[in-house]
Amino acid sequence: MNHTEQRGVRKLLAVFAHPDDETFICGGTLAKYAGEGTEITLVSATRGEMGRRMGNPPYLNRETIAAARERELREACRILGVRELKFLDIRDKTVEFIDEELLAGRVETWIREIDPDVILTFHEQWGGHPDHCAIGKATTAACRRAGLEERLFFISFGDMMERPELFGYTRTDVVKIDVSAQLELKLAAFRAHRCQSEIDEWVWLPDREAVARFGKYEYFIKAGQTGQVRPGVQRSF
Numbered sequence: 249m250n251h252t253e254q255r256g257v258r259k260l261l262a263v264f265a266h267p268d269d270e271t272f273i274c275g276g277t278l279a280k281y282a283g284e285g286t287e288i289t290l291v292s293a294t295r296g297e298m299g300r301r302m303g304n305p306p307y308l309n310r311e312t313i314a315a316a317r318e319r320e321l322r323e324a325c326r327i328l329g330v331r332e333l334k335f336l337d338i339r340d341k342t343v344e345f346i347d348e349e350l351l352a353g354r355v356e357t358w359i360r361e362i363d364p365d366v367i368l369t370f371h372e373q374w375g376g377h378p379d380h381c382a383i384g385k386a387t388t389a390a391c392r393r394a395g396l397e398e399r400l401f402f403i404s405f406g407d408m409m410e411r412p413e414l415f416g417y418t419r420t421d422v423v424k425i426d427v428s429a430q431l432e433l434k435l436a437a438f439r440a441h442r443c444q445s446e447i448d449e450w451v452w453l454p455d456r457e458a459v460a461r462f463g464k465y466e467y468f469i470k471a472g473q474t475g476q477v478r479p480g481v482q483r484s485f
């Protein structure tokens with residue numbers, strides 16, 4: 249991304265909270281980098297076993313959902329080209345209750361081991377879900393501890409960062425990735441997360457119609473900049 253793009257990104261580490269975060273938010277970017285030869289490691293803090301969507305019509309229960317979501321995530325990773333998948337084995341919806349130091353330490357260990365050129369995670373304030381914010385906060389702390397904050401980027405939802413000034417950022421704080429050539433892979437990964445996506449009718453429209461629902465860009469915020477939400481702008485997404 250930007251400065252790293254010039255020397256060629258070779259390793260990317262994405263640290264998210266649930267199976268599907270990687271696909272629904274930045275699947276196009278992951279597919280794009282993987283297609284260029286970047287080795288991608290995805291860390292999912294949980295297996296998403298507390299998700300409210302249990303299939304449509306429901307065919308999962310609290311006992312079976314974790315394994316199903318792990319299976320679906322593995323398939324999405326295969327489609328997107330994510331090489332390695334790791335779990336932190338935290339129970340879904342409890343990431344915020346895990347000792348912050350401990351969590352940051354675990355992520356730091358992987359950061360030091362992998363030495364990624366780019367690290368992606370959630371913004372600790374704008375994650376939109378307590379698990380997202382908590383894993384984002386811990387990963388940010390881990391990057392700081394490892395002295396690699398300049399390699400950290402926060403994912404953002406939809407095209408909210410098309411207008412970064414609303415959030416106290418400038419255009420130079422935002423990396424905009426053209427994923428128009430990866431939208432079919434993104435759609436296939438959406439469909440791989442079947443128990444989560446099958447209730448969304450648009451996902452199952454003919455490919456061309458479904459792909460048209462995606463934005464052509466995914467946006468990332470460089471870490472280390474202090475954003476400030478303008479009054480009246482909604483903070484969560």
Ligand SMILES: [Zn+2]
Nearest residue numbers: 265266269377
């Ligand atoms: Zn999530």
